[in-house]
Amino acid sequence: xxxxxxxxxxSRLIRAKEMTLPDVVEWAAKQGARHVEIVPDGNELIDHPExxxxxxxxxxxxxxxxxxxxxxxxxxTEDHAGRDREITRVMREVDIAxxxxxxxxxxxxxxxxxxxxxxxxxxxxxxxxxxACAIIADYAAQYGITTSVENHGYYVQGSERVQSLVxxxxxxxxxxxxxxxxxxxxxxxxxxxxxxxxxxxxMIHLKDFYLRPSYRNPGEGWFKTIAGNYLRGAIVGQGxxxxxxxxxIIKASKYDGYISIEFEGLEECRSGTKIAFENALRIxxxx
Numbered sequence: 001x002x003x004x005x006x007x008x009x010x011s012r013l014i015r016a017k018e019m020t021l022p023d024v025v026e027w028a029a030k031q032g033a034r035h036v037e038i039v040p041d042g043n044e045l046i047d048h049p050e051x052x053x054x055x056x057x058x059x060x061x062x063x064x065x066x067x068x069x070x071x072x073x074x075x076x077t078e079d080h081a082g083r084d085r086e087i088t089r090v091m092r093e094v095d096i097a098x099x100x101x102x103x104x105x106x107x108x109x110x111x112x113x114x115x116x117x118x119x120x121x122x123x124x125x126x127x128x129x130x131x132a133c134a135i136i137a138d139y140a141a142q143y144g145i146t147t148s149v150e151n152h153g154y155y156v157q158g159s160e161r162v163q164s165l166v167x168x169x170x171x172x173x174x175x176x177x178x179x180x181x182x183x184x185x186x187x188x189x190x191x192x193x194x195x196x197x198x199x200x201x202x203m204i205h206l207k208d209f210y211l212r213p214s215y216r217n218p219g220e221g222w223f224k225t226i227a228g229n230y231l232r233g234a235i236v237g238q239g240x241x242x243x244x245x246x247x248x249i250i251k252a253s254k255y256d257g258y259i260s261i262e263f264e265g266l267e268e269c270r271s272g273t274k275i276a277f278e279n280a281l282r283i284x285x286x287x
Contacts, residue, residue: 001281002256006037013269031277037066037203065101070106070150073090091139106147110129122156126168129168157183159196177205181208185225202257204255206262207261207263208235208243218232236261236277
């Protein structure tokens with residue numbers, strides 16, 4: 001298992017300017033991570049070559065791979081010109097992934113309010129979304145980069161919607177960043193959804209959540225799923241996902257790519273990430 005850490009785990013410290021992205025790269029290597037995933041999260045790298053070089057240089061110095069570069073995007077725009085601008089921007093981000101030395105890049109695809117996120121609307125949007133993804137994948141191919149969509153953001157979160165987008169895009173280097181926890185935001189069972197989509201994965205995020213039903217409001221620190229149930233980030237192996245079963249499915253699939261810890265819990269983020277990393281390794285060896 002190529003287990004690593006996403007910089008997103010320590011985003012609180014990055015936003016508070018207590019750590020930089022190169023600091024996170026160094027810290028991840030010291031935890032034993034085999035790779036690190038770069039999520040800018042407000043520290044934009046376009047037009048900042050010095051930031052790109054600092055991250056790449058630190059990874060080289062720390063002896064750790066940069067596995068994936070993950071950015072936001074939204075191809076649902078008011079007009080074709082806006083969509084074209086967004087495609088061009090994402091293509092520039094592909095250049096950044098190449099400069100970092102990453103061979104994986106996740107970009108978002110679409111955002112809509114939950115009230116506008118019906119399956120009917122999704123299939124209306126699908127041809128345009130797939131076209132944008134295909135253009136970007138074709139551009140990324142020159143670098144040997146595989147692009148992907150992650151199951152998050154409510155609108156393109158369910159396993160079957162992700163499958164539909166990957167199939168409609170129809171590019172060998174367009175896959176999915178499979179986040180095992182995010183399926184819960186669409187009220188899907190994580191083990192079932194992972195089994196459906198593991199064959200499409202170019203990258204995996206290990207994340208855990210606590211789950212409570214819609215009629216038991218647990219108060220501050222929780223957010224709602226599409227159906228109104230409650231979720232709160234947890235340390236991998238301590239939440240309500242059957243982590244043993246999910247990792248068993250991944251192991252049985254012979255997936256041999258990168259797996260990243262993504263910690264979103266309320267605990268202090270360094271300790272939460274460290275425990276999550278150790279739990280993932282332990283569970284993997286137990287199954």
